[in-house]
Amino acid sequence: MTTPPRLVPLLEQFDFARKRLTDRMAGPVSDSGNGVDVDVAPMTDEEYRWEPAPGCWSIRRRVDGPGPSAAFLVGAGGWGRDSADSPHPSPPPFTTIAWRLSHLSEMLALRADHTDGSHRLTREDHPVAADAAGAIRVFDSAATAWRAVLLGADDAALDTVGFSRYPYGSDPEDLFIETVWWVNQELLHHGAEIALIRDLYRARQH
Secondary structure (H helix, E strand, O other): OOOOOOOHHHHHHHHHHHHHHHHHHHOOEEEOOOOOEEEOOOOOHHHHOOOOOOOOEOEEEHHHOOOOOOOEEEOEOOEEEEEOOOOOOOOOOOEOHHHHHHHHHHHHHHHHHHHHOOOOOOHHHOEOOOOHHHHHHHHHHHHHHHHHHHHOOOHHHHOOEOOOOOOOOOHHHOEHHHHHHHHHHHHHHHHHHHHHHHHHHHHOOO
16 A cells, blocks of 8 residues: 555654664664764663662562552553553652653554554553563564554545544544654654663763
8 A cells, every 4th residue: 555645754753763762772873863873782671670760660570569659550461560540640750761661662552453453452461571672672563563553544544533542542532643643752752761861871880
């Protein structure tokens, strides 16, 4: 199927943001921003779960229970992500790379499912990876699933309200092209946050 022309720049932006984040986490090099590759060490497990401020939200062993100001852990498996019912604590807790990457991966995977899948997955079905390498693999799988949805979208889909039935956002009330835009900004801004936390972690060791 031919990609609708107005979807092309959004798809290219998604691909750019996805690659830049993956390279920034896994290395061995990443685009510095001016076209020059810089060396990047793979993210370690310690860095992945580093809590740079008191009271962080992160991922935790389910047997240990939720962290400060969190009410429960979401996700599948032996680890979960700190969460609470709305309204969340104010000001919001600082979140670790592990928390942000788990949130981002879950959002991509569940949106893919609720757009062109079973329409049944919940946050409790999404795996929370305990280690950095595993989390990068989960992210890659989720991003691949969402990209497949985009490649299958035609002009009629882009103009359909509720084409995505993702239950944890406004998707059921939005045009699908607005959902596509929203997902891109989520990937861009969380990717930038993860990159900054990597910089801070590296700086603390000097």
